[in-house]
Amino acid sequence: MAKWFKRMLYLLVPVFLLTLLTGCGASKKQADVYQSTKDAKKIVWGVKADTRLFGLMNVKTGEIDGFDVDLAKALTKQMYGKDAQAEFVQTTAKTKVPLLKNGNIDAVAAAMTITDDRKKIVDFTQPYFGAGQSLLVKKGSPIKSIKDLNKNGVKVMAVKGTTAVDNVHKYAPKARVLELDDYAQAFTALKSGQGVAMTTDNGILYGIAKENPDYAVVGGAFTNEPYGLAVNKGQGKMRDELNKALNELQADGTYSRLVKKWFGGIPGFDIKEVEEP
Structure with missing residues (x-):
């Protein structure tokens, strides 16, 4: 009888602990923010x-x-x-x-x-x-719209993890996307000539252009986001x-x-x- 009882305890204790931990996790997950x-x-x-x-x-x-x-x-x-x-x-x-x-x-x-x-x-x-996605280029650039990026080998800068990357692949499939960690890095890459344009949402690009008058937002918004x-x-x-x-x-x-x-x-x-x- 004692051996049977001990064996049941060995089986039930892990189940009890798992239930307790799962319950705590669920409670935390469902907290009313x-x-x-x-x-x-x-x-x-x-x-x-x-x-x-x-x-x-x-x-x-x-x-x-x-x-x-x-x-x-x-x-x-x-x-x-x-x-x-x-x-x-x-x-x-x-x-x-x-x-x-x-x-x-x-x-x-x-x-x-x-x-x-x-x-x-x-x-x-x-x-x-x-918001809607647009393009930032150096003033005088031949790039005037998303259509101008749809050429083999043309590079455009975008930030990793944003919808901008997928949109370039969709609207300009022949373009090559250089993905950077943040907007500052993307704009630095544009200024250093690593690509012909930077792309993200228009509001963000207008903010960069406002502080950098040699650059302009072109082509209007080609997405609705x-x-x-x-x-x-x-x-x-x-x-x-x-x-x-x-x-x-x-x-x-x-x-x-x-x-x-x-x-x-x-x-x-x-x-x-x-x-x-």
Whole structure:
């Protein structure tokens, strides 16, 4: 009898521990981000820190500035009150989803294009910025549109992990894509003559062109890729509350004011297209 009892314990204890650990993991995974951020009156946002106009590190202040940052601050206060805090974590194309999935950040506001593939792993809000892919070239370049890239051997710079890479393969299959880790590296490669153009979303390219007058955005947008705020899968309440707050900011004029603050006066940039994604 004693041997039988011991044998049963050997069999049952591992099962019990596995059940306990699985239960704990499920509990953590299903944590209500909306409730926890509401209780803390703080949202931890994943933002870019290398993208002018959207999120760029200010070397003087040590803080990240940009449209996405200002919008995240406004959304946080709209949801939880004037004394609510928005905290920012620097992300890249490679890290924003893992940071979100691991619970290191509560939401992403990082010029993130809404795609069907991404919808499988994160939940998006409604579009908040009407973006489309375009080209940045040195002024005087013979490259005027995406069609001019569809030549054997022509090189174009893009950032790894972005939709820009796939779009070049789709719209200019004969072009060669040189993939860099970030936008600064991609633009440096363009300036050094490693390729004839840099491609990504128009808003990002206009930010680079604004600071580098020898370069221009050409060809208009050849894709329609609006940005959305992202939360982890299963956080429907957080997504819905972000949508509600975004609609309220659009209704009271805050959203329009932020768009004009960051994109107003940029030659060739159509603010109406941004506001109506």
